[in-house]
Amino acid sequence: xxxxxxxxxxxxxxxxxxxxxxxxxxxxxxxxxxxxxxxxxxxxxxxxxxxxxxxxxxxxxxxxxxxxxxxxxxxxxxxxxxxxxxxxxxxxxxxxxxxxxxxxxxxxxxxxxxxxxxxxxxxxxxxxxxxxxxxxxxxxxxxxxxxxxxxxxxxxxxxxxxxxxxxxxxxxxxxxxxxxxxxxxxxxxxxxxxxxxxxxxxxxxxxxxxxxxxxxxxxxxxxxxxxxxxxxxxxxxxxxxxxxxxxxxxxxxxxxxxxxxxxxxxxxxxxxxxxxxxxxxxxxxxxxxxxxxxxxxxxxxxxxxxxxxxxxxxxxxxxxxxxxxxxxxxxxx
Amino acid sequence: xxxxxxxxxxxxxxxxxxxxxxxxxxxxxxxxxxxxxxxxxxxxxxxxxxxxxxxxxxxxxxxxxxxxxxxxxxxxxxxxxxxxxxxxxxxxxxxxxxxxxxxxxxxxxxxxxxxxxxxxxxxxxxxxxxxxxxxxxxxxxxxxxxxxxxxxxxxxxxxxxxxxxxxxxxxxxxxxxxxxxxxxxxxxxxxxxxxxxxxxxxxxxxxxxxxxxxxxxxxxxxxxxxxxxxxxxxxxxxxxxxxxxxxxxxxxxxxx
Numbered sequence: 001x002x003x004x005x006x007x008x009x010x011x012x013x014x015x016x017x018x019x020x021x022x023x024x025x026x027x028x029x030x031x032x033x034x035x036x037x038x039x040x041x042x043x044x045x046x047x048x049x050x051x052x053x054x055x056x057x058x059x060x061x062x063x064x065x066x067x068x069x070x071x072x073x074x075x076x077x078x079x080x081x082x083x084x085x086x087x088x089x090x091x092x093x094x095x096x097x098x099x100x101x102x103x104x105x106x107x108x109x110x111x112x113x114x115x116x117x118x119x120x121x122x123x124x125x126x127x128x129x130x131x132x133x134x135x136x137x138x139x140x141x142x143x144x145x146x147x148x149x150x151x152x153x154x155x156x157x158x159x160x161x162x163x164x165x166x167x168x169x170x171x172x173x174x175x176x177x178x179x180x181x182x183x184x185x186x187x188x189x190x191x192x193x194x195x196x197x198x199x200x201x202x203x204x205x206x207x208x209x210x211x212x213x214x215x216x217x218x219x220x221x222x223x224x225x226x227x228x229x230x231x232x233x234x235x236x237x238x239x240x241x242x243x244x245x246x247x248x249x250x251x252x253x254x255x256x257x258x259x260x261x262x263x264x265x266x267x268x269x270x271x272x273x274x275x276x277x278x279x280x281x282x283x284x285x286x287x288x289x290x291x292x293x294x295x296x297x298x299x300x301x302x303x304x305x306x307x308x309x310x311x312x313x314x315x316x317x318x319x320x321x322x323x324x325x326x327x328x329x330x331x332x333x
Numbered sequence: 334x335x336x337x338x339x340x341x342x343x344x345x346x347x348x349x350x351x352x353x354x355x356x357x358x359x360x361x362x363x364x365x366x367x368x369x370x371x372x373x374x375x376x377x378x379x380x381x382x383x384x385x386x387x388x389x390x391x392x393x394x395x396x397x398x399x400x401x402x403x404x405x406x407x408x409x410x411x412x413x414x415x416x417x418x419x420x421x422x423x424x425x426x427x428x429x430x431x432x433x434x435x436x437x438x439x440x441x442x443x444x445x446x447x448x449x450x451x452x453x454x455x456x457x458x459x460x461x462x463x464x465x466x467x468x469x470x471x472x473x474x475x476x477x478x479x480x481x482x483x484x485x486x487x488x489x490x491x492x493x494x495x496x497x498x499x500x501x502x503x504x505x506x507x508x509x510x511x512x513x514x515x516x517x518x519x520x521x522x523x524x525x526x527x528x529x530x531x532x533x534x535x536x537x538x539x540x541x542x543x544x545x546x547x548x549x550x551x552x553x554x555x556x557x558x559x560x561x562x563x564x565x566x567x568x569x570x571x572x573x574x575x576x577x578x579x580x581x582x583x584x585x586x587x588x589x
Contacts, residue, residue: 055384055399055413081413082384082398082461109461114397115360118458126456133451135444138383139417139465146414158421159468162506163440164491165460168450173507182507212385212399212410269401269410276396326401327392 005169007134013187039255053196063262147188148222205253211269363429420469439495439514472515479519
């Protein structure tokens with residue numbers, strides 16, 4: 001077996017160069033409250049390496065991805081670790097007459113929406129050859145983010161070995177200096193910009209997460225720039241009174257946006273369940289390109305902001321129904 | 334009692350999960366099997382979801398490996414790395430996987446169909462967590478329909494490791510010793526792997542199924558255990574629990 005994968009590298013694993021960039025990152029306890037439109041316009045640049053928090057259709061900052069499309073950001077590179085509706089959205093910026101939102105993707109899981117099926121347009125995009133890609137696994141991407149969060153150039157792990165997934169990855173086989181065992185070396189992944197949706201944050205960017213954290217605690221620390229969207233702003237004093245609950249600290253965060261239902265049509269634990277009817281509509285309408293173009297215009301490009309999209313999707317009555325479906329609400333906090 | 338092939342597969346999968354062990358599952362059939370096992374043969378089975386859900390009391394079937402139900406009344410909601418590292422430490426007994434293609438050594442393809450990686454004929458999601466789970470859990474189970482387009486002599490892409498090229502290959506590649514494919518449960522039979530060759534082997538035929546039928550539905554030569562066992566049909570109790578508690582809306586068992 002070859003001892004290194006042949007997949008292209010879409011980001012720089014150098015810990016020293018990352019340090020130079022982190023050296024200039026603002027770290028003061030300052031008010032970062034702004035709008036999603038302003039955050040995306042200032043912090044997401046054409047050609048950036050982008051990562052998105054959450055998992056599947058769960059706790060996704062959908063509100064940020066819509067804004068990225070509306071602002072027509074181009075040639076992004078992307079970390080696809082069980083990327084579902086977020087990837088589907090980014091692909092909507094390709095092959096639809098609006099340039100090329102997505103240029104490259106590190107794949108662990110893309111084009112699918114788990115048990116809901118595969119996205120026809122994401123598949124068209126990936127089968128067109130216009131997006132470059134390299135293969136990984138979910139844990140491999142989590143480890144790559146962990147390495148970056150640790151300020152290292154790589155970390156070892158024990159998966160991917162012996163497979164085509166490894167062969168088409170950017171990983172290498174190394175020998176453990178202590179035991180001689182074979183390990184896979186995974187290059188650190190320092191995203192240029194990331195977006196994470198959380199239930200509660202203060203205006204400085206101190207965040208709480210309820211439910212699974214997936215890879216977000218590392219992702220927040222690994223990212224050069226970070227946009228936080230939250231269901232609710234909470235007072236800074238509440239953070240100070242219970243600092244144990246803070247999982248992302250203010251100095252990792254560059255913008256804080258209050259965006260209630262910002263994960264819609266995804267599931268936000270303890271807040272609202274996913275809108276399965278609307279997600280099915282996406283999968284259905286994507287089959288026909290013209291119908292999909294009209295759909296995108298209606299729901300994303302011709303609306304002023306995300307709240308107008310929520311309104312189009314049924315507004316408060318629909319969102320209240322999704323809150324009822326989120327049975328976790330029925331349990332005490 | 335009358336039952337369909339999906340119900341039989343879920344019952345077989347549930348019976349394969351020993352009490353007091355740990356299992357990492359995804360959505361769909363694996364989750365149904367683990368839920369059924371907890372309610373029948375293995376009440377102390379601990380369920381994990383790779384997005385971070387630990388020991389949930391699943392009220393209904395999740396639609397995502399990360400949705401709210403995957404940690405509903407769980408013991409912990411943690412990170413993906415924490416779950417995968419529990420596997421890497423050797424504490425995950427079972428995992429359940431699927432794929433578009435499987436070969437004689439239990440290797441799986443969930444990445445692509447075609448010959449040009451950069452321009453696939455059909456692009457599938459990729460590994461997700463499958464490669465990690467099959468690398469790091471002790472025993473990997475696959476539940477799938479049995480047909481020759483799925484059971485192929487050569488995969489278009491080896492996404493997830495089975496026994497790779499055969500006996501000793503996993504260890505030579507650096508994967509943790511003692512791990513690997515354990516069972517394949519199909520609509521025709523229960524299969525395992527030959528101790529020496531590590532090739533897929535028929536262990537048990539489902540009611541009314543002939544060995545010939547299983548071989549015809551497989552694109553490679555199967556090993557056969559002698560004497561062959563006969564799969565017990567689902568018991569009335571298993572069917573009752575499956576239909577009334579595990580999948581009352583027939584999301585999975587209605588697929589047949």
